[in-house]
Amino acid sequence: MRRTVSSSTCHNLPVNIVDLLAPLSCVFCGTPSAPGEKSICAGCFQDLPWNEPSVSPTPGVFECAIAMLHYSFPVDVAIKALKFNRKLFYVPAFSEVLCRAAESLPEGIDAVLPVPLHWRRKAHRGFNQATEIAKPFAGLLGVPLLRGIQRDQATPFQSGLAAKERVRNLRRAFQATRILTHNHVLIVDDVLTTGATARALAKVALGNGVRKVSVLTLARAG
Numbered sequence: 001m002r003r004t005v006s007s008s009t010c011h012n013l014p015v016n017i018v019d020l021l022a023p024l025s026c027v028f029c030g031t032p033s034a035p036g037e038k039s040i041c042a043g044c045f046q047d048l049p050w051n052e053p054s055v056s057p058t059p060g061v062f063e064c065a066i067a068m069l070h071y072s073f074p075v076d077v078a079i080k081a082l083k084f085n086r087k088l089f090y091v092p093a094f095s096e097v098l099c100r101a102a103e104s105l106p107e108g109i110d111a112v113l114p115v116p117l118h119w120r121r122k123a124h125r126g127f128n129q130a131t132e133i134a135k136p137f138a139g140l141l142g143v144p145l146l147r148g149i150q151r152d153q154a155t156p157f158q159s160g161l162a163a164k165e166r167v168r169n170l171r172r173a174f175q176a177t178r179i180l181t182h183n184h185v186l187i188v189d190d191v192l193t194t195g196a197t198a199r200a201l202a203k204v205a206l207g208n209g210v211r212k213v214s215v216l217t218l219a220r221a222g
Contacts, residue, residue, distance in 0.1 A: 054066050
């Protein structure tokens, strides 16, 4: 079964401090927001590089894998601006995009797990972009953020690495801090490339009490 959350709820995402600080115009073209619009105007929303179909076959550890967009202009530029230049006004815009996935998710998701950052990288960046885009979506689903897994190794950036190097890079990167009691956890991240990060995180979750894992990302690269 699929969720029955209406796409109209995209305009009713929980308000947080980032929403209050966001400019009252489209983050992509700068057009002043019309009634009913939030951070993306109707034209830019339609013209985003949507990944259709967004739900991918998922042999292995995932029950379901969804990537909403292709990692191409203007999404790639916006994600980099958020992560490396602290352009936090992109957060509510990305949450609007993730909202469209609600109807495609399987039933029974009872927690959202943002991909953790190592504490040193988070301290340098000032935030975890996966957590920021996951918060409003978790609020929409009415489920908590899962905090029981941490990133113990400050691995090099995955970008630029081949598939096998990505897997090696993530060995023992994540550790559970307690036994997890959730039935179906949704991993949320900004970009999915080979899926190595999400699989490594999923294996830790499944090995520490979680029964099912699905994954949702803003964009798919490659």
